[in-house]
Amino acid sequence: MRFGVPRRADPVIDVTPMIDVVFQLLLFFMVTTTFISSPGIEVDLPKSSSDVVLGDDDDIDIWVTVEGAVYADDAPVSTEELVALFRRKAKADPNTMVVIKADEGVSHGRVVGVMDMARAEGLSRLAIATEAGDARKDEP
Known part of the structure; x- marks a missing residue:
């Protein structure tokens, strides 16, 4: 009776643990x-040396572009x-904050006009809104 040499199985690499680790990562x-929720309106805010961060979900965000459009x-x-x-x-909550995000090139009068409209309604x-940075470097 002839007994053959048992065949050795080909080595198999189990990749299941590696896939588990990749999915966990x-x-x-x-x-x-x-x-970061960024608005869809492209506005270059002016620089400011102060870094006070304001913001609330109840705020009214108003964008004024250099073309004069208001969003x-x-x-x-x-x-x-x-x-x-x-x-x-104002009727719902008179303490609601209006945050004006005006482009750096917008005229001062346009921004003041939006502020006056808000103030007139209570x-x-x-x-x-400004961007953090050193405003004094940009001055002539």
Whole structure:
């Protein structure tokens, strides 16, 4: 009776643990990533040397572009719509803050006009958004 030499099985690399680790790393990075909500309106904010951070979900964010367009909540608005928005927000909560994010090239008068509209409808908490930086370096 002839007995053959037992065949050795080909070595197999089990990749299941490696796939588990990769998915756990992927899940970890997805959970720990901070998502920054950036508005869809491109505005170059002026520089400021102060670094006071304001912001609340109840704030009214108003963007004024260098072309003269005004946006509220990422949608273009006319002067009448802006006044109606201010009136509605002032009726709901007169302490609502209006944050004006005006492009660096927007005229001062345009920004003051938006501020006056808000104040006329009863919103007195106004802020102008700027970027952190040394404003004195940009001065002539």
